Amino acid sequence: MKSQGNIVCFRNLKENTDQAVALFSDTNANEQIFIETYDYYIKEFNKGVQELRAIATIPNDVNKLISEDDQVKFVKAFRNLIRLQNVSKSFTEFSFSDLNLDEQTFEDYKSKYLDIYDRTRSKPDEEKESLVEEVDFELELIQRDEINVSYILKLLANLQRDRQADVTSEEYQSQKASILELIGKEAQLRSKRDLLEKFIEERLPTLEPEEKVETVFQNFWTQERIEAIQQLCIEENLKVEAVNQMIADYKFSGKEPLRETVLSACNEKPKLLDRKKIFARVVSKLLDIINKFDDALGELEEEE
Numbered sequence: 001m002k003s004q005g006n007i008v009c010f011r012n013l014k015e016n017t018d019q020a021v022a023l024f025s026d027t028n029a030n031e032q033i034f035i036e037t038y039d040y041y042i043k044e045f046n047k048g049v050q051e052l053r054a055i056a057t058i059p060n061d062v063n064k065l066i067s068e069d070d071q072v073k074f075v076k077a078f079r080n081l082i083r084l085q086n087v088s089k090s091f092t093e094f095s096f097s098d099l100n101l102d103e104q105t106f107e108d109y110k111s112k113y114l115d116i117y118d119r120t121r122s123k124p125d126e127e128k129e130s131l132v133e134e135v136d137f138e139l140e141l142i143q144r145d146e147i148n149v150s151y152i153l154k155l156l157a158n159l160q161r162d163r164q165a166d167v168t169s170e171e172y173q174s175q176k177a178s179i180l181e182l183i184g185k186e187a188q189l190r191s192k193r194d195l196l197e198k199f200i201e202e203r204l205p206t207l208e209p210e211e212k213v214e215t216v217f218q219n220f221w222t223q224e225r226i227e228a229i230q231q232l233c234i235e236e237n238l239k240v241e242a243v244n245q246m247i248a249d250y251k252f253s254g255k256e257p258l259r260e261t262v263l264s265a266c267n268e269k270p271k272l273l274d275r276k277k278i279f280a281r282v283v284s285k286l287l288d289i290i291n292k293f294d295d296a297l298g299e300l301e302e303e304e
Helices: 014-024 038-055 059-062 068-088 104-120 147-164 167-184 187-206 213-236 238-254 261-263 271-295
Strands: none
Touching: 014 261, 038 068, 038 261, 059 104, 104 167, 104 187, 147 167, 147 187, 147 213, 167 187, 187 213, 187 271, 213 238, 213 271, 238 261, 261 271
16 A cells, blocks of 8 residues: 555556546536646635635634624635635645635634534524524534544643643743633534633642642543533433433434433423423433533543
8 A cells, every 4th residue: 555655557547537437426517526736726725715805804804794694605715715725735735835824814714613603503493593504514624533632631731740840830821822722723622612621720720749630630521511411400300310311322322312202301291382392402402412521532541
């Protein structure tokens, strides 16, 4: 297997290639089969930057996009840049210096993009009838599996060691700010951002020299998860054991609980007209808890 470099083949495979393309593609589709040159994607990216700047000149201008039409235009424009950047990065000659948007500004726009996504997800179900809600944010384009809670804990452990090594306050605060910034930029960590920030701001400074960050964090995370489930049970008048079972079943099968399962978890049988709303609301809150506390954790192992 050749993992790097260019593969050179001297056989004439055009006929086989044409047959493969004809077999696996729709000849009437507008879909692109072969990748264009590096220069093509750079030009398209820079053209997209102009379109983006026309909507929001700087990242903070995204906050001024009040109408849904303008927000949708921004989402689509930046989504196009994400796609083009991902393709461009596949070329060995890729460099941000070729783009009319520096890396930090790109990340700042990405943060605004994710802010809009977060706002659409945080709306109650009955309010989720908007143009922005219908847009596919394609978060898989910007998710990076290597940045998870386990990775953040390693950074925090290093930060803790530096604090114990008597680094200057300025250096410590700078490193902490960098970690917080990373958490804010990572799509799959954004649901955990508030809790991670709470741990960093409130619990991390109180750690004793003999305490391990990973152990303390696990205890903190477990307690926060218990409180979140208890809060759900109070809000929806549910049985704690039934809620824990529904979460366990979802994690095992990947399937959302049935309507009858959710309704049977209620301490009081809901009225007929309320059942549909209660079912949708409970499932949404269950998935939020799973997304926040169980997904993208990584292996939370203690350091020796």
